[in-house]
Structure formats: C-alpha cells, structure tokens
Amino acid sequence: MLTARAIHKAFGEKQILRGVDVAVAPGQITCVIGPSGTGKTTLLRALAFLDYPDEGTVTLDDRTYDFPRQPRQAITPPPWPQVTAVFQSLFLWPHLTLRENIMLPARNHSPERAEKDIEGLAAFFEMGGFIDRYPNEASVGQRQRAALARALILNPRYLLLDEITSALDIEQTARILTKLEHLKDRNIGMLLITHAIGFARHAANHIVFMDGGQVMERGPPGILDAPKTERLNNFLSLVRAAQ
Amino acid sequence: MNVFDILANYYPAFLKGLSVTLQLCAVIWGSGLILGSLLGLAGAKIAPVAFASRSISFVLGSVPLLVFLFWLHYPAQAMFDVVIDPFYTAAFTFSVVNIFGVADVVRGALFDFPRQYLTAAKVTGLTPRQTVFKIQLPLILREILPTLMLLQVSMLHVTLFASLISVEEIFRVAQRINAQIYRPVEIYTALGVFFLAVCLPVNGFAYWLKKRYTRNLSEH
Numbered sequence: 001m002l003t004a005r006a007i008h009k010a011f012g013e014k015q016i017l018r019g020v021d022v023a024v025a026p027g028q029i030t031c032v033i034g035p036s037g038t039g040k041t042t043l044l045r046a047l048a049f050l051d052y053p054d055e056g057t058v059t060l061d062d063r064t065y066d067f068p069r070q071p072r073q074a075i076t077p078p079p080w081p082q083v084t085a086v087f088q089s090l091f092l093w094p095h096l097t098l099r100e101n102i103m104l105p106a107r108n109h110s111p112e113r114a115e116k117d118i119e120g121l122a123a124f125f126e127m128g129g130f131i132d133r134y135p136n137e138a139s140v141g142q143r144q145r146a147a148l149a150r151a152l153i154l155n156p157r158y159l160l161l162d163e164i165t166s167a168l169d170i171e172q173t174a175r176i177l178t179k180l181e182h183l184k185d186r187n188i189g190m191l192l193i194t195h196a197i198g199f200a201r202h203a204a205n206h207i208v209f210m211d212g213g214q215v216m217e218r219g220p221p222g223i224l225d226a227p228k229t230e231r232l233n234n235f236l237s238l239v240r241a242a243q
Numbered sequence: 244m245n246v247f248d249i250l251a252n253y254y255p256a257f258l259k260g261l262s263v264t265l266q267l268c269a270v271i272w273g274s275g276l277i278l279g280s281l282l283g284l285a286g287a288k289i290a291p292v293a294f295a296s297r298s299i300s301f302v303l304g305s306v307p308l309l310v311f312l313f314w315l316h317y318p319a320q321a322m323f324d325v326v327i328d329p330f331y332t333a334a335f336t337f338s339v340v341n342i343f344g345v346a347d348v349v350r351g352a353l354f355d356f357p358r359q360y361l362t363a364a365k366v367t368g369l370t371p372r373q374t375v376f377k378i379q380l381p382l383i384l385r386e387i388l389p390t391l392m393l394l395q396v397s398m399l400h401v402t403l404f405a406s407l408i409s410v411e412e413i414f415r416v417a418q419r420i421n422a423q424i425y426r427p428v429e430i431y432t433a434l435g436v437f438f439l440a441v442c443l444p445v446n447g448f449a450y451w452l453k454k455r456y457t458r459n460l461s462e463h
Contacts, residue, residue, distance in 0.1 A: 048366055081368035091363035095381050104377060105367035154367060 001025055002047060002083060002158045002189060007056035007067075009042050016042045017053065018213040023206075024158055024189040029180070031200035032193045034210035035235060040193045043210070044160050047191065048085040049075050061157070081105065081154035088163040090147040092135040098146040099131045106153040114153060121149040125179065141172035148179070158189045165196060177203070197224060197239050209235065246429045253420050260416030261437075267334055267402045267412060272395050274338040279345025286346060287353035296350065300343040309404055312336045316408045333405035341398050345391060352387045389453035396442050396449075413437070 002024040009017040016039045024030050024047070032040050045051040047058060053067045060079050092101050099118065106114035122131050125145040130138050138146065144164060151159055161180070165173040177199045180190065184203075194200060200207055201221045209217040209232045217229045227233040250257065286293035303311070316332045356379065364374040406415035414434065421430045 050362060050365065078368065080366050083366075084368075085366045087359070087362075089359060091359040093360055093363065093378055093382070095385060104373075105364075105369055108368060108370070108373070150367060 001059065001061065002191075003059045004043065004047055004053075005057045005059070007043065007046055007053045007058075009039070009046060009051070009053045016213050017046070019056075020210070020213070020215055022047070022191070022208055022215070024160075024191045025205070026157060026189045027184050027187040028205035029184060029190045029192060029203055030206045030208060031204040032191060032208045032210060033195070033197065033200060033235070034216075035238075038210045039213040040210055041162055044085065044162050044191065044193060047158075048083055048160050049079050050085075081109070081151075081156050083158045083160065084151045084154055084156040085160040085162065086147045086151050086164050088166055090135075090143050090164075092143055092147055092150075094135050097132050097134055098127070098138060098143070101135070101146060102131075102150045102153055105150065109154060117153050118149075121153055124182075125149050141168050141175075144168060144172070144176060145179075148176070152183070152188075156188060158191070159183070161190060161192045161194075163193050163195070165194065195239060197236065200224065211235070244424065244426060244429070246433045249420070249424070249426060249429055250433060256416050256420060257413065260411060260413035263330070263410065264399075264402055264412040264414075267330070267337070267405060267410070268399055270334040271337045271341050271398050271402070275341025275345045275395070275398065276391070278338075279342040280349050282342060282346035283349025283353065286350040293350060293354075296343065296346050300347050303340055303343055308336070308340060308401055309407070311340075312404055312408060329405070329408040329410045333402070333408060333410050337398060337401055337405075340401075341394070344394050348387050348390050348394065352383045356383060385452070389449040392445055392449035392452070396445050399442065400438070 004020060004022050007017050007020045007022075008015070020039070020043055022030065022032070022043065032043065034040055042051065046053045046056075049058070049065070052069050056067050058065045058067070060083060063077075063079075065075060092098070093104075096104065102118055102121070103114060106117070122128055125148065127142070127145055127149065130142050131146070133142075135143055135146075148164070165176055168176065173196060177196060180192070181203045183190065192200075192204070201224045204221050207217075207219060207221055207223055208215055209223070209227075209229075211231050217223060217227065217232045223232065224236065227236060244252075282292070282296055286296045312333065315336050316329065320327055320332075360378055360382065361374060364378050369377070402412055403414040405412050406418065409415070417430050417434050421427050424430075
C-alpha cells in the first residue's frame, strides 16, 4: 500500500496542501479529481518523493518516511522505480528514440527480461510502427504510450499518472484508459489525476475529490452519481457542461 | 608570379606565420574551452560566480576587442612599467574573451537545462551517474557544441588582430611579403583560401550539428 497521511505543503506564503490523506492499493485505481490549482499535482509529486512535503508521512509498503526533511536529504533506499510516475508533459528524453527511452532505465533492473518485455509492451501499446522514432517524430498519443511503456517495463508496484490524457483526442484517450484498466490485472496500484469522469466512474476503485488543498469527499465511484458535498456536485456539473 | 610561385618562394615564412597563428589558437582554444567550461560550471552552481562572470562578460562585450588589445599592449604595460612579448599579450587578451564567451555558453546551457528530464530520470530509477552521462551530458553537448565551434572559428579570425601589435602571425607575414613583392591579389587570395579551407568545414559541421540536434531536442 502507498499512503500519504496529513500531508501539508506550501510554496512561499501559499498553502497548497492542507492535511491530505490518500491511499493507493496494489491492483486498484484511485482517481483524484478536482478543479485546477487545487494541489493534485503537488500531492502526486509528494507521493512520488519528488517534492518533500512540509509535514506528514508517506508509507511505501513496509517503509515509512516522515516529513519534514532537508531538501537535499536523500530518501534511502530510493523508492524508484517501485513507485514511478508519468506526467502530463511526458518528459521523454529527446536525444533517444522511443525504444531507447524505454530500454535505458529498464536495463538497470533486469536487462535480459527487458529485452523480452519491450516486445510485449510494444504489442500491448501497439507501438510497432513508431517505436524507433525520436519523440519529436511521434504524435502526442504515440509519445504518451511510450511514456507509459517506459514506466511499466520497470514493473512498478505503484504508478502515478498526472492528467496523461489531457492532450489526447477522445479516441486516443479511450485507448489509453482501456490499457490502464488492464494493468489492474498486473497488481499495479495506480493513482490517476484525471478529468475523465466517465473513466473514473467505470474503472476506479476509489475516488478522491480535492478542492482548496483538502480532500473534500472520498469514496467509491458511486459518489460521482450521488455526491454528498455541494462542492463535488458543482464540480461535476461544470465537468458535464464542459464535455 | 602566381599564387603557387609565391607559396613556393615564401613557404618558410608562411609556415612560420602559420605556426604562430596555430600556437595562438592552441592557447586561446585550450584555455577558453577548459577554463571557460569550468567557469561556466561554477557559475551554474554558485550565484556570485555567475554574477561576476556575467558582469565581466558584459563589460568585455562592450569594449571593442582591438581597443582591449591595444590597451593591454600600450597603456597597461606603460602603467606598470613592464614590457611583455606581444604574442603573450595577444594570447592573454583573446583567451580572456574566449574564456568568458565559453563560460556564458556553458552556464546558459546548464541553467536552462529542462528539469523535467531529470525528474524522468529520477522516477525511472536512473542513478545520478547515469543521469549525468546518459541524459545531461549528451543533451548539453548537443546544445552547446555548435555554438562553441562557431565561437572558436571566430577566435581563429580574431588572431589576425595580433598582427597589429607586431605578432608575426600569418596575416603579418602575408603583409610583409606583399610589401616586398606587391602582389596583393595573389597573396590575400591565398590567405583567404587558407582560412576558407580551415573554417568552412568547421562552420559547416557546426551548422549540421545545430540543425540535426536542435530538431531532436524538441519534445513537441
């Protein structure tokens, strides 16, 4: 289980997270929804150990990390790639082909298996036709799949995804989200920041609604049909109107 | 007397001049690339070093190189009552300019390096060593190599200014031979061809690198 408890984070005077609790269980999808600027990405970066919270505790299976810590104080043992992340901007290394992007970190962990796994992932994400292109020669959807493959080849236990479908069209979004659903079978725990409410309703095990740096409502996907708080209700109305 | 006759008759003088030009270049390029890179690295890590380096670079950029060279050759030496071999004065002047030029390029590339590539390296479990050698260094080299090469070609060009303070480099040798035989067309054409032969491939390579790798640096 990957959990964050009582996470606080401020940037300067601005308090971004105010005591947020969230949990990601293996083989389950937790969807975090909420308006822009409400601290979702900050929460994800804290769970990925990229930005240290000002206060709180992050637990990764049997290891507990208490905060605050010094900014340069290393996390030992390193939690990556047991926990890994894919971001809205994909951060593919531009001097490497998509295949090399996937294989470079994979070779660190199990070189022989990586050679086999990349073929399976290429088939899973239908990447055969473009895997040897450079990132700037691939479409956004193709790069998106490569970024996911780069994360998955590392066999993470927890995968954190930050609005990875926001730049995709409906067809590509559906394709990516369907693939994510299949990953539950590999016992990977996923935390997904998304505005795809339909996907959250259909595939998520837990919904976390954040607003103003706090969790305002949480529960099973049913809360999306019967929100208890006015804020979630308003948010869902806005999303429906936008779609 | 054609170009080849001139080269055949005066080749010892040309070779000597060429040797002085190459010695100047070796000092300017060597010091610029090594010390400039170190200064650039330090500037990217230490804010006061960056400020000092940027300020000196700004001042140097505002003073014509020839004025700087002449100032160090005449007033500075008179002020301190010393006489320095013009070769060393020229080598020092151009090296200073090159060092701060290289430092600007290196510091800028390090400072502007997209942090997201380091984030990706971290979350995919790359070691710090792998991050430097597989991600940072290749990307930064692709970014700065064409600019550094063009800068070094410019520094080769400015070595000609050394002739104005009596350094016996190739341009001054050409001038002296021309004073003897008065064949400016042939002599300066030969000199032009020499610089073209050296600089054109380097320029071409730099442009090729820039075109090829700038394209691949863009994620979108």
